[in-house]
Amino acid sequence: MxxxxxxxxxxxxxxxxxxxxxxxxxxxxxxxxxxxxxxxxxxxxxxxxxxxxxxxxxxxxxxxxxxxxxxxxxxxxxxxxxxxxxxxxxxxxxxxxxxxxxxxxxxxxxxxxxxxxxxxxxxxxxxxxxxxxxxxxxxxxxxxxxxxxxxxxxxxxxxxxxxxxxxxxxxxxxxxxxxxxxxxxxxxxxxxxxxxxxxxxxxxxxxxxxxxxxxxxxxxxxxxxxxxxxxxxxxxxxxxxxxxxxxxxxxxxxxxxxxxxxxxxxxxxxxxxxxxxLALNLFSSIPVTFGPLHRPPLIVLLRRFPSYRRPKLTIPIFADVAARGGSVAGPPPSSSGAGAKPSGTSGSNTKSSGSGSGAQTTGSGAGVTLRVSGLTLVLAFIGALALVL
CATH class of the missing domain: 3.20.20.370 (Glycoside hydrolase/deacetylase)
Structure with missing residues (x-):
């Protein structure tokens, strides 16, 4: 070259x-x-x-x-x-x-x-x-x-x-x-x-x-x-x-x-x-297609669906998310000291609820608590199976 x-x-x-x-x-x-x-x-x-x-x-x-x-x-x-x-x-x-x-x-x-x-x-x-x-x-x-x-x-x-x-x-x-x-x-x-x-x-x-x-x-x-x-x-x-x-x-x-x-x-x-x-600003109704080796991780699948009832599910494997000061599932805990977060209104050290995220991370060290619905669990289980098939 x-x-x-x-x-x-x-x-x-x-x-x-x-x-x-x-x-x-x-x-x-x-x-x-x-x-x-x-x-x-x-x-x-x-x-x-x-x-x-x-x-x-x-x-x-x-x-x-x-x-x-x-x-x-x-x-x-x-x-x-x-x-x-x-x-x-x-x-x-x-x-x-x-x-x-x-x-x-x-x-x-x-x-x-x-x-x-x-x-x-x-x-x-x-x-x-x-x-x-x-x-x-x-x-x-x-x-x-x-x-x-x-x-x-x-x-x-x-x-x-x-x-x-x-x-x-x-x-x-x-x-x-x-x-x-x-x-x-x-x-x-x-x-x-x-x-x-x-x-x-x-x-x-x-x-x-x-x-x-x-x-x-x-x-x-x-x-x-x-x-x-x-x-x-x-x-x-x-x-x-x-x-x-x-x-x-x-x-x-x-x-x-x-x-x-x-x-x-x-x-x-x-x-x-x-x-x-579709007269959309972008393709919300045409999903991006992932291949079998690069599907989103489970924590991303969990946040895809809005929650209705919210039982707790603790997944210790994601404990490092809070320690790292970030997560693909939502903003890091406000106690992490990561600094100010932008939101739709203002403010530093705030957590954005997002719209339709359906999952939040809380806690640190022992694990990350995810609040999800029963429907979310079923869909996440199906998604998890797809990751290994």
């Missing part, structure tokens, strides 16, 4: 930009997004970036910089709205918070690569850039059972050399045209400072553009983050307005009819046309 990589020099060292952008030619020979927002490569044989949605009045809904230990309330909210998204995961974070990554797959979100260390990709050597992508793919495969086929460069920093390396790994490059800059809010290193009011104004611009007909021919992809409690709560606050302004909010892959988002063929998601036919 090395001999075929476009002969473009790294624009920095070890992921740190060198300032070459100040002297970079205005002709943009490398299709360097950081310099020109170029998305159509100039090197032969390199695929164009995905930067917009092909369907009108459609938003490619997604979030960068996950997973993290406090995103359960946010994912509960998305579940309550039957909404799926594209999650761009940092490889090192996947290894730190594997249960959260597993939950994303079990919930039906599309997972893409967001590099291992979240640094400027054009400032790496060929070998370093390869490692940033390949090790993240392996981490996601190890934790979830699936190998992504898409990626997003941190800060959008990509040129034809990096695109080619990603392409050889089977990764489509996904960028954006609209940025709410939530990741810069309240960051003292950002000049001029970005305030929450600025972020809300950026959301409002996208919503106003959708309402005014800007996306009547071609849809949009917007950059937002599950970086921290603030960015996730802001996403929750703006979700109803985005859903009202756009006809469809879908993962990027669904908008491109990418029914198999992973290398493994035992997982599928619906086409855009199927979602449109």
């Amino acid at each position: 090395n001999a075929s990589i476009p002969a473009i020099a790294p624009k920095g060292t070890n992921g740190a930009p060198s300032g070459v952008i100040d002297t970079y030619p205005s002709t943009d020979p490398d299709c360097w997004w950081s310099a020109s927002q170029c998305t159509t490569p100039k090197a032969s044989g390199v695929k164009p970036d995905i930067a917009a949605m092909p369907e009108p009045r459609t938003l490619g809904y997604g979030f960068d910089d996950g997973p993290n230990c406090s995103h359960n309330a946010f994912y509960d909210y998305l579940n309550s709205k039957q909404q799926k998204a594209t999650m761009f995961y940092i490889g090192s974070s996947v290894m730190i918070w594997p249960l959260q990554a597993q939950r994303a797959v079990a919930d039906g979100h599309e997972i893409c690569v967001h590099t291992w260390s979240h640094r400027s990709m054009t400032a790496f050597t060929n070998e370093q850039a390869f490692g940033e992508l390949w090790y993240t793919m392996q981490a996601i495969k190890l934790v979830t059972g699936y190998t992504p086929t898409c990626w997003r460069p941190p800060l959008g920093d990509v040129d034809d050399r990096i695109r080619y390396i990603a392409q050889q790994l089977g990764l489509d490059t996904v960028l954006w045209k609209y940025d709410v800059f939530d990741w810069e809010a309240n960051d003292p290193s950002v000049t001029p400072p970005v305030t929450p009011q600025d972020v809300q104004a950026n959301y409002d611009k996208v919503i106003a553009a959708a309402t005014s007909g800007t996306f009547n021919t071609t849809g949009a992809i917007m950059l937002a983050h599950e970086l921290n409690n603030y960015t996730m709560q802001t996403a929750i606050d703006n979700y109803p307005k985005l859903a009202a302004a756009f006809d469809h909010l879908v993962p990027v892959g669904v908008g491109y009819n990418k029914t198999q988002p992973y290398v493994e063929t035992n997982y599928s998601q619906p086409t855009f046309q199927a979602c449109e036919f």
Whole structure:
């Protein structure tokens, strides 16, 4: 592969930009997004970036910089709205918070690569850039059972050399045209400072553009983050307005009819046309299909069904969930000291009830107590049998 990589020099060292952008030619020979927002490569044989949605009045809904230990309330909210998204995961974070990554797959979100260390990709050597992508793919495969086929460069920093390396790994490059800059809010290193009011104004611009007909021919992809409690709560606050302004909010892959988002063929998601036919924001009535080797774990099956009567079932094998400060079944106990959790209203150190989760985790050490219904137990038993058949 090395001999075929476009002969473009790294624009920095070890992921740190060198300032070459100040002297970079205005002709943009490398299709360097950081310099020109170029998305159509100039090197032969390199695929164009995905930067917009092909369907009108459609938003490619997604979030960068996950997973993290406090995103359960946010994912509960998305579940309550039957909404799926594209999650761009940092490889090192996947290894730190594997249960959260597993939950994303079990919930039906599309997972893409967001590099291992979240640094400027054009400032790496060929070998370093390869490692940033390949090790993240392996981490996601190890934790979830699936190998992504898409990626997003941190800060959008990509040129034809990096695109080619990603392409050889089977990764489509996904960028954006609209940025709410939530990741810069309240960051003292950002000049001029970005305030929450600025972020809300950026959301409002996208919503106003959708309402005014800007996306009547071609849809949009917007950059937002599950970086921290603030960015996730802001996403929750703006979700109803985005859903009202756009006809469809879908993962990027669904908008491109990418029914198999992973290398493994035992997982599928619906086409855009199927979602449109059902007039849903996303495929709540068309379940994501898991293969026999990668079905959701039992704890995920338990949370799929709403509870009616709630006898207690203690499963000691999940005792480490509380100790780790997270769970695919719900937010960690408030006594765990894991920190603030976003919720539909506000507040730190709160537990989100979610909608239709049907299971909560409590306690620590000896076991995790799950409150489930009789129907849930029957369905979970059937699901458990399926895991071993």
